[in-house]
Amino acid sequence: MMENGPLVVETLPYGVGSTPAMPSVYLNSLTELDRFEWYVGQPGDPAELVQRFLTDHGLGQGALHPTDTHTGPAAGAALYVSAAAGATMIGAPPGAPSPAPAVPDVVAVAFRDRPGRPRPADRQPPTDWWLGPWQPSWTPQAHAAAVTAARAAIGRGDIYQVNVVGHTSARYTGDPLPALTRLGQLSGARYGGILTGAGWAIGCASPETLIEVSGGRIVTRPIKGTRPATAPGRVELLxxxxxxxxxxxxxxxERNDLARIAATGSVHVDELYRIRQWCDLWQAESTVSARAADGLTIADLLRAVCPGGSVTGAPKVSALHQIAALEPVGRGAGMGALGWVGPHHIDLGLTIRTAAADGERLHVWAGGGITWDSDPDAEVAEAAAKAGPVRAILAAGPPH
Structure with a gap:
């Protein structure tokens, strides 16, 4: 990947390059117009920088304020915000350094629509894909010890709940893009797709909506609660x-997060504890919505919802302090936001069930929410169950 230069929509194989939540009408018709990348530690407020980039291209504001009809040459933009960037936006610690430092912490790529452009020539699927053994950043015992430490913090009253996330990586040879694309095609991947840059790529199979905005209506769909997708597993989760x-x-x-950016009295829980399936797992999902407050900006929106509540904990800032102390490596591309911003629509998924490639390794993150009642061994097993389908699809050879 490193020696091929930037990997953008123009240079990907035909049928590849669909950013999560990108409208299907744009598949294979987009060309890159402009790009913004930012890493934790660089100058500037990432929320303000993203807002400036998007509004300069006529994107996003029409979702928050339907009367805003300003548009530009861009059809839309892919937007990615890491968990570390989200923490930085709200003055919380970004956590340990990322194990995949080549991947930026913020990426915004504006695209121009060029319908009817000639179809690129199909590439033959690679035959030399190899993925080595997975090497976790901590042992199951260390993961369980972190869960025990989180329970102690809950017992002291420092937090009510916290999400503890582990990381694993594997060396590879060959082109990682087909594997990352297969990942986005997993069953239940509401936010399936990829995002690429010079020397890095992200593949996402997330089922979870971090934030969706259209016509001034803001929606989030937190997922919390996991069991095997069997009949007894469904009963157990219920x-x-x-x-x-x-x-x-x-x-x-999430209600509290939205209340800070919503018109007074407009926050509602539309659906509570609905059971839905992702691959071979049942998960519990709710829907919370609100009406955007007058004058709400894209920067305000990002600060309110990033990083996502279901992968941080409560209270959010206190949970982020615990995460920074407990997790030995950063969350990298995991537990962030990835999706699409159009002139009148914003749709960002939470980057769970997500992998990243740098020039040498594939990286995967998985974890779970810890409460006082959590069993450390069960939490380690739950994280492994979530990572299992991701690791399996990445290891699979090319299709025949």
């Missing part, structure tokens, strides 16, 4: 007091 309590705690956090 009847689990621990899972329901954890889920409702995050729904309350």
């Amino acid at each position: 009847t689990s007091t621990k899972e329901r309590a954890e889920h409702i705690m995050i729904v309350d956090l």
